Amino acid sequence: MLGLTTLGIIHTAISLVALAAAIVALARDKQIATGNTVGKVYLYATILTCLTGFGIFQHGGFGKPHMLGIITLVVLAVAVQASRGGFGGKSRYVEVVSYSLTVFFHMIPAVTETTTRLPLGAPLLPNAEAPELQTAAGVMFLIFLVGAVLQVRRLKAGRGGAPGGLHTVA
Template sequence: MFYGLTPLGIVHTAISLVAVAAGLVAFFHYREISPATRAGRAYVIATVLTCLTGFGIFQHGGFGKPHVLGVVTLVVLGVAMLAGRSGFGRLSAYVAVVAYSLTFFFHMIPGVTETATRLPLDAPWVTDRDNSAALKGTIGALFVVFLVGATLQVLRLRARRARGSDPRALRRT
């Protein structure tokens, strides 16, 4: 095992890193995750694969919180995709951008947790994933970053709509 990971855990981690990288590219280049872009499509595919591979990992017992997070992530991705097809009427663009961003935040929860409980190898930063104030604070801070980012995305979409441009229009690459 590599850093305490099973072969499936290694594959799962690699795919999740692809998802996070694609999400960051989408945020920095397009200011949102959208399947209309190459980075957005890569993000969605890698996020689905991350969830699916995560269902086979039971390092901490049976079906648990990480598995529930995978299910919730897939549901939120479904909502985002439905919104992208105008499934929420005038609110569709807003629902989609917030939902995709929320799934990115969901990537951060296990990412921070697993990193903090595994590194450094000889003395991990966090030894109790369920009761660590530092871990809870870090995830809380990341949630605030999500809220600020989602607010900025919604404001940008509102400004586009006020100018009369399609709030879902992105450059396709």
């Protein structure tokens, strides 16, 4: 199916669960926070997405996707530490922006893999090095920045809750 291995299919399914959880959390709570079920699903599905991705070597050995997985795990660790108050008064900001950054990281391979595989037989882009993907990544990064600014403003206005996502959302 679409040139995916069994591990690739499992990896893709888990990543879709993570993205669905992110969409629900961002739409409902305006942030991803592990103090609720949706936030926990996002966190664990993202970790599993990274871990299963390490076993995929479609383009040879260790590459950019594997490095992105490592970076994502590091940012998740920062977010978890922030959810425990590990950054003092800035913890909520670090937590919320870090989780949102990992959503941006999810979108890079999602867009790359989708545009280089679909439609079947005539993909939109020839390969992962297509210049259009750099443009798409830039647009997605701008969307992340706008979202992060809105989240920080919401927190500053006192509508973002306590560390660890244990809060009520306005």
